[in-house]
Amino acid sequence: MHQNNVPLVSVVMPVYNGERYLTEAIESILTQQYSNFELLILDNGSTDSTPDLLARFARVDSRIRLLHEPKPFGYGGEVASNVAARQAKGAFIAKLDADDVAMPDRLIKQVNYLISNPDVFLVGSQLILIDETGQVTGKRDYPVTHEEIYSQFYLKFPIANPAVMFRNILKEDMYQIKFPHFNDYYSLFRLIHTGYRMHNLPEALTAYRIHTTNTVFTNLRAKWSSNVMIKQAFVREFGYSAPWIHRLKIAAITQVINLFPERMLLKIMNKARQLINA
Incomplete structure (x- = not known):
């Protein structure tokens, strides 16, 4: 064509x-x-x-x-x-x-x-x-x-x-x-x-x-921190209103990321995101 x-x-x-x-x-x-x-x-x-x-x-x-x-x-x-x-x-x-x-x-x-x-x-x-x-x-x-x-x-x-x-x-x-x-x-x-x-x-x-x-899967803790900052910018800069269940899921993922060593995060994060569809 x-x-x-x-x-x-x-x-x-x-x-x-x-x-x-x-x-x-x-x-x-x-x-x-x-x-x-x-x-x-x-x-x-x-x-x-x-x-x-x-x-x-x-x-x-x-x-x-x-x-x-x-x-x-x-x-x-x-x-x-x-x-x-x-x-x-x-x-x-x-x-x-x-x-x-x-x-x-x-x-x-x-x-x-x-x-x-x-x-x-x-x-x-x-x-x-x-x-x-x-x-x-x-x-x-x-x-x-x-x-x-x-x-x-x-x-x-x-x-x-x-x-x-x-x-x-x-x-x-x-x-x-x-x-x-x-x-x-x-x-x-x-x-x-x-x-x-x-x-x-x-x-x-x-x-x-x-x-x-793949750069997406390196330095995961720092990248998740950027991800959360961006979500906060949606609310602060644009007045975005996120459903409470979405805020709860992101808080749960953040807890997981802060709990485990960096070398374990990729496998754990992928599983956690699958479970809560995030």
Whole structure:
């Protein structure tokens, strides 16, 4: 599918030392059913073979645009995503991390949804969970409707940031950098609170890879502290009223995190979140 009358999609992919999974991530975009896209890959100071891999891909597919920043920005790729998105030419911007995999129909389904729903700013999806070898280990479910998404924002991040597509209409950066971690969580709430409608498709359109070097799963106690600070900002800055049961669940998770040693937290946290659906 490559026609002049279909909108261009800019796929933004920040990468830092991503040689292990980068090929699979890139190929999952190049083989999309929807072909009218540009793939903006920002190499943020990689010191492994990432630059060579990117150069080889760019030589054989003109839809790839390579960007380079010599010093890592940090912040989980959010600053790098902002920098890349400023160069986007598409009507829509899609996110994909360099260790994840897009399903072949991801772009076409999200484009069709945004075209059919002009009042919606951002569309996400459910997630398939995969391990280091690409084997499916589970699924992560997200609320579908705008109202459900808003109501669950205090309890959890109800949008899978690596699976979003949104309209290229913002006059400022998508991700506002205010906290040590999870500025995507804060930024999307800020947008939805100010009237930007959001929706999650019921299908799992992205495979999210869980592995030992995934930044989400390191330094967990400090990251949970950022998570709680962001939730408090929802209340303080925006007057968000969280259901008491959601506040109780977050307090319970916080107690668990403060009780156990850091090395045990990942397994315990995942189990606790499953049990209380947070």
